[in-house]
Amino acid sequence: MNIVLKTREKKDDEIEIILLKNTEKLPTKTKTILRNINFKSSNFNTYFETSSKKLFVYIKEKDSESIKIAISKAVNTLKKYTSFYIDINFLKKELKIEDLVQGFILGSYEFLKYKKKEKSLKTLCINIKNSQENKTNLENRLKDSLKLCQSVNFVRDIVNTPAQDFYPKSMAKEALELAKKANMSCKVYGEDYMQENSLNAMYAVGKASIHESQLIHLSYKPCNPASTRTKKAKAKIVLVGKGVTYDTGGLSLKRGDGMVSMKIDKAGAISILGVMKYLSQSNLDIEVHAILGAVENMIDSNAYKPDDVIKIGNKTVEITNTDAEGRLVLADCLVYAQKNINDIDYIFDLATLTGSSIGAFGGYTSAVLGHSQKLKKQISKASSKSGELVGFMPYNIYMQDILKSGVADILNSSANKNGAAIIGSMFLDNFIDKKYKKKWLHFDIAGPSYRKTTWGYNPYGATGAGVRLVVEFLKQLSVKNQ
Structure with missing residues (x-):
């Protein structure tokens, strides 16, 4: 995709995108046609005037998300055309560059790795006169x-890639590639390290796979533009990602079509890689550590089993469901992070953790849980600015005993499936040190990370959920601490 800023009129070969809220100032002939086709009957309706090469898009509201969707609808309505044009002004309002770019690039994304079709290079000229x-x-x-x-499309490409072509070592390779940037470093640990350092949960979940599990620690530190020397960061954040490259459910085998699309179970970790990719091209003055648990949850004679007891940190966990593996991986990663990284200001974990979060919020919203109302307000602000939807779920005293075990400190899953998204987060809370309780948030992105229908400016498949939200939070931290 190519987007340029110019101070000129439309060229003959360009399609002009015209966003319309009302039709009063249009030529009579065009107004009549739009009235006859009930142009204003539905938001984002389109009409292409062939003679003038103008594409009209009806838009009820002028908010950022509506602008993005309208631009996406325009470019997808006329897929065979490659050159588009738009004026930066709309109804006496100047359109935001960010909205135009996201609508155009994110909206025209296609995953063509396994199709006999070439990507077309589309160009958008924005008239800024x-x-x-x-x-x-x-x-x-x-x-x-x-x-x-x-960075978002980088995430989409990887999450859409099936497990046959993307497995734990593939994730490590992507992280190592990013680490070639001057202000980044990467450490990758295999199963020997996990056994030697009591990362028992990650090792257990992945040991039935032919692909060795990988614990990935990718770090970004701000540096002075004129040199490669690092400079003092205004905050330090740890991002922990569930990177289950494929999830069969293990011995608690998924049934029916429950295993279809389980390539998406790596989306939490990959979204964090997307954030790190953005950071590798910028110079935000925030120190960021990405801790990614890359495993494959498979079936074999040595697979971990229900009734197993695994020690994570200083707690023992009774396994009741091997399909609740993501929280085990995250728990080990959280323990590793708190042990190996000092003076942490924020800890966020991202995971496609539960279907329950989809049931609660309808599939388009990330469920967020944690103890700090102040931190939730900051995320809510980042949500509004980035366009990524979040919803907050509460902890309560009536659920605090739901993970009690008769043989270990806690269970990894409850037979009571009500409130499963909350229960998953409550499990993780057991592995957050007291000093970090109010610095931690859990993001269940199971719903918005992958959709099987077109959604706004998100096409079928992976959406890259989490990238824009976290980047916006980091930007706000940078401005706040100036």
């Missing part, structure tokens, strides 16, 4: 938006 903003500022915002969209 009447912009009230300095051109240099607009160009900087354009560059930043392009980096962000590239």
Whole structure:
């Protein structure tokens, strides 16, 4: 995709995208046609005027998300065309560069790795002739938006890739590639390390796979632009990701079509890789540590079993369901992070953890749980700015005994499936040190990370959920601490 800022009129070969809230100022002939086709009957309806090469898109509201969806609808309505044009002004309002870029790039994404079809290079020219903003500022915002969209599509590509072509060592390879940047470093640990350092849960979950599990520690530290020397960070955040490259459910085998699309169970870890990819191209003054648990939950004679007892940190866990493996992987990663990284300001974990979160919020929203209302407010602000939806779930005293075990400290899963998203988070809470309780949030992205239908400017498949939300949070941290 190519997006350029120009101060010119539309060229003859370009399709002009015109967002319409009302039709009063249009030529009579065009108004009549739009009235006859009930153009304003549904949000984001389109009409293409062939003679003038103008594509009209009806838009009820002028908010950021509506703009993104309208641009996406435009570029997908005329897929055979490659050159588009839009004026930055709309109804006396200047459109945001970020909205135009995200709508165009994220909305026109296609996963073609396994199809006999070439990607078409689409170009969007944004006419900034009447912009009230300095051109240099607009160009900087354009560059930043392009980096962000590239990071989201990077995540989409990997999450859409099946397990036959993407497994734990593939994830480690991607992390090592990112670490070639001057301000990044990466350590990768295999199963020998896990056994030697009591990362028993990760080892147990992955030991039935032919693919060795990998614990990945990818770090970003801000550096001075004029040199490769690191500079003092304004905050330190740890991002922990569930990277189950395929999930059969283990011996608690998934039934029916429950195993279909389980390539998506790596989405939490890959979204964090997407955040790190963005950071590798920027210079945000926040120190970020990505701790990724890359495993494959398979079946073999040595697979871990219900009734097994596994020690995680200083707690023993009775296994009642091998399909509740993601929380085991995250628990080990959380323990590793708190043991090996000092002076942490924030800990976020991202995971496609439960179907329950989908039932609670309808599939388009990440469930967020934690103890700090202040931190939740910060995430809510980042949600509104980034366009990624979040919903908050509560802990309560009536559920605190639900994971009690008769033979170990806790169970990894409850027979009571009500509130499973809350229970999964409560399990993880057992592995958060007291000093970090109010610095930790759990993000269950099972719903928005993958959809089997087109959704707004998200096509079929992986969406890259989590990237824009976390990047926006990091940006707000940077501004807040200035």
